[in-house]
Amino acid sequence: MLIKVINANTSPAMTATIGRSAESIVAPGVEVSAVSPAMGPESIESHYDEALAVPGVLAEIAAGEQEGADGYVIACFGDPGLDAAREIAHGPVVGIAEAAMRTATHLGRGFSVVTTLDRSRGRTWDLADRYGVSRFCLGVHATDIAVLELDSDPDALKKVISASRAAAEADGSDAIVLGCAGMSAFCPVIASEIGLPVVDGVQAAVLLVQSLVQMGLQTGSMGEFAPPLPKTYTGLLRDFERR
Amino acid sequence: MLIKVINANTSPAMTATIGRSAESIVAPGVEVSAVSPAMGPESIESHYDEALAVPGVLAEIAAGEQEGADGYVIACFGDPGLDAAREIAHGPVVGIAEAAMRTATHLGRGFSVVTTLDRSRGRTWDLADRYGVSRFCLGVHATDIAVLELDSDPDALKKVISASRAAAEADGSDAIVLGCAGMSAFCPVIASEIGLPVVDGVQAAVLLVQSLVQMGLQTGSMGEFAPPLPKTYTGLLRDFERR
Amino acid sequence: MLIKVINANTSPAMTATIGRSAESIVAPGVEVSAVSPAMGPESIESHYDEALAVPGVLAEIAAGEQEGADGYVIACFGDPGLDAAREIAHGPVVGIAEAAMRTATHLGRGFSVVTTLDRSRGRTWDLADRYGVSRFCLGVHATDIAVLELDSDPDALKKVISASRAAAEADGSDAIVLGCAGMSAFCPVIASEIGLPVVDGVQAAVLLVQSLVQMGLQTGSMGEFAPPLPKTYTGLLRDFERR
């Protein structure tokens, strides 16, 4: 089984982190291919960045269909391009936000999300509403660490631990959800520091895709998520045309 | 006042229709600039098409900022790129779906949306939920006319009229909302045929933008919708980088 | 085009303020007629006041139908009598609460309402629920200024500015909605003081009615909002009888 894990930004360091995290958890015999798109922003910290990360994500899905991928993870907490990806992949596609938040609903009454910048909180609430988990999402908390600083700031882990502890206390939550793929490596340390379950979307999503593939479950393709109709694409994006 | 109306697909015929509809309703002294993006799909009939229409829409917003546009309409019923556009435009940005559906809430208990393909119905429900109008949206009905056939199929108007009449009856609705920018020119004929108010999102949105500009109202730019942070963009999309 | 703007209370000073605010924003050729009812409370600060303001509002609507009004604004933030007014007016009727709150949804993730007395906050939440904007309404804040003191208290503007600033900060909102028609004149000053968009329902509503009339949109009159059935009315209210 081949699962393609697509880091939606172009940062190779974060892709490596994500890849290691995914590989360390899959079943024997499952291959993980962690990639960055060939185009787009180096980090995703606005609706603008997210919108422009989507073409690169979709190009990786299209390539994955050639490469024989059995399923896909979109490894960015905004789940960019998820609906579109489901139309062009024959196997299942899971975003790390949906995987992490739905996984956390099985751990108690509710969870707190700990994320990077304050301006990203709105997107998380939108996704929580859309995925039907807003009842379980007791708070979304920013650390004010930029995405790429998760790697470069030596205090990043310390800040995320302290934000997680504060969030759990303020919200009375049963679990923490890490709101950025770049925090994946921090997961076990935070859990052991704060004494609560901590959900990393990368691992949650890759295991979910592995399970879906094992069960033979794919996106339903007879209605809204059927392959896109063929039509002319022009300009910069002409190569995205499907025939 | 300059309002830029962006048809999210690359069909020049539809852009012309949209432009005429917008121009015919704005106040004296308001200039309408109706454009198609320089890249992307010729029509939007899937999540995939919609995702890939977004870069072209955002490029037109960015150009509009240079051209001195005071506000923007995104003229596609999926409101593609709306959140991202709000981050990079200094003036207001309104999608035709939000404009049409919110306008229709002032006309009675509820409305029916009449749209093109069955597979587009889900996106409309998503937007209705997100905009808080699902209580007013009593039904979303497909005509099974492809977007570009609205122009080319001689029976298109007749089919939309009959679908509108059937929708109003089935849903007991007080108004019809046209679920595609390409139906804009049909609006007065349908209204007179079925005897109910019919809302065209293009006109509703352009008047709403005009009103917002007149009142000096712009997207709040101190939080989630502040300008995107500068960062490296690579590959095909490198020109979208903001400094 | 004649738009009748009905201040739901009997205070002539507030009617004058409302009239000036409306007149200053409509298109050339649109006439505004700002009136107070001939009966009812001098200000609306309870459910009781609001209920008893309704007959006067409806009498003005009925008169407006004789006067040739093309549309109506109900200029009180409780939108008193809105559903009833829609049954007896042939043109559109818009309340300032629905206009202001729906307008503000186009400006970002959410808004804060700044109102007069604490006891009015519940009504605002009821309307936010009913109009489908409670997701966008991040807080309703009282200034503890009575309605008529907005005019007479020399510190009223200062208090509203400071309440608006505090509300925006507490709620993390992208815009302020003024929760009383009597605050209409304060709007531009508050906006410039706090650096956020401020929505005045009087201007939002009068522009919305103007737009609806331009688009030929009226309340759907074939179902719930058809003209009331004729029947005997007795006592004090016998003149409200419709034949």
Add this chain to the structure above:
Amino acid sequence: MLIKVINANTSPAMTATIGRSAESIVAPGVEVSAVSPAMGPESIESHYDEALAVPGVLAEIAAGEQEGADGYVIACFGDPGLDAAREIAHGPVVGIAEAAMRTATHLGRGFSVVTTLDRSRGRTWDLADRYGVSRFCLGVHATDIAVLELDSDPDALKKVISASRAAAEADGSDAIVLGCAGMSAFCPVIASEIGLPVVDGVQAAVLLVQSLVQMGLQTGSMGEFAPPLPKTYTGLLRDFERR
């Protein structure tokens, strides 16, 4: 204990029916005073009628406070003037729609409302939403019997029985709620005919008020429902002024 039951319309026949229904169910020692207002519409079949029934209802509440009433029922399925009445009554005030619908939630998964005219259905849904019972309200069905015809049409009972049976079957409901005070006398016959519990709001409300009074429960009067502030009332409604 004195419970005042206010039929919100001016039809004396319906007031008599309502009075008999209420009197037959209260505890020994509880006095029921069933009245019609001195002003307003003879039946309530539109938002307009309902709005104009409110002053008469409020006048009866004010009189009731002089007469020593311990609690009130507003006996019209639109619950007209409920919030306002709660501000001026020292004892509890209950509408028959809230009483009937909340009572029915204790009888199974859900109920169907059977009402008079089709145009009244919207108001019922509004109330169901507001009272938090829309999850239990499985359908609202019109009989197309006008309110006063309930008394005069010899087939009225037969039609209500057949609509109730059809509603229960269509909705799979566990109970029927009668959606008009004028149907009160029909209640036992319908129940025995269709073999399902049938809830009459008049009896449900009068028993609820009796229970509230017995428990010493009144509307909370320290916030939103405190007595209205004194202020000038003018014109036709000057006598409603409170000092």
Add this chain to the structure above:
Amino acid sequence: MLIKVINANTSPAMTATIGRSAESIVAPGVEVSAVSPAMGPESIESHYDEALAVPGVLAEIAAGEQEGADGYVIACFGDPGLDAAREIAHGPVVGIAEAAMRTATHLGRGFSVVTTLDRSRGRTWDLADRYGVSRFCLGVHATDIAVLELDSDPDALKKVISASRAAAEADGSDAIVLGCAGMSAFCPVIASEIGLPVVDGVQAAVLLVQSLVQMGLQTGSMGEFAPPLPKTYTGLLRDFERR
């Protein structure tokens, strides 16, 4: 009329308190039988306790059917076994949480629940959601008094009074709902101390059952709440088998 009031725990002192509270409020001629189950936990302070209180409650319902009970109250604020009880009782069954919370909705905009342990708050929110009263439930507050300490701790009343006062202030609520049957006797003192209506679920429920019986209303028994199908039960619970 015989109403059986089932304290869901096995504490005889609490059963006596509950019985006195119920008896003091019912109409002349209504007999109250207050009982504890013959099996289960002495107090209910977890989901585990609640689940294991259910068989005892159901055994009491089954016995009640033999004893000729006309209706039942389940006197524990988690309403344990309510749906199951409705299937095996021919008369109405009401839980004190549903009775208390629905009663409180008639007293203003919203109420605060004051309960025992912090860990019980989640269950209260679940019930509020399920009963459709979460809009009215403005807060759930723990006193950190264990259930059996309500009886034994001499400061219990004082603590509940002070928690009620704090809750009302923090939530701006119009009424207090007592979140444990064991607080029933405290009700009048708290009300007089804090000057707000205080709802005791035991009295609210017993009066509600009395009213339902008087109106001839029972659980609808033709669908979901029909008597359970006969089938083999084994082991410890074999006597619960129904034939």
Add this chain to the structure above:
Amino acid sequence: MLIKVINANTSPAMTATIGRSAESIVAPGVEVSAVSPAMGPESIESHYDEALAVPGVLAEIAAGEQEGADGYVIACFGDPGLDAAREIAHGPVVGIAEAAMRTATHLGRGFSVVTTLDRSRGRTWDLADRYGVSRFCLGVHATDIAVLELDSDPDALKKVISASRAAAEADGSDAIVLGCAGMSAFCPVIASEIGLPVVDGVQAAVLLVQSLVQMGLQTGSMGEFAPPLPKTYTGLLRDFERR
């Protein structure tokens, strides 16, 4: 890793089916222990049956803690005893309804549940609401096959296939969720017959538990789901007492 799969009814045939289904999907090295409770109903077809299945389920969880189970599946589509089980298990506990319905949300816009008896439909809707998936649950359809007939009725598979096909068509759904553990073996045949993904909760839940255990995720145990407080249990259930 040991996962205990608890069939909530006492039917050994169904336990065997469930066990085979679970065993066939887990990773190498994961042991499945499929059991029936020692007490309770042979099938669960009412709220009464479900309530009385809970003690047996909880006894199996308690035994599992002695046996060294790492996680648990409650294999009945009503998820009986889930909250209580989470308090007494140190590892994760997942119900098949939550697992199946949440899994299906990753496969498109929505799913249809196909279940046994009509009277079980309400419980499914309750769970869909509670788990936040009611937006995705497009319909719940009964086959009118009793639980134990799934095994004994030679036409059972045919009936479930035809109900699944009809449900997908009526609801326009992207996937089918099997609403009874006893249908587990039918899953692949139905999927291949109807050409849509079909989700079996047994496999979905066992893979989810396996994933949770691999990620080191357990129920948060510092708040609502902490171990139950020790206290006296009496009568038939005295052995459930925890010290």
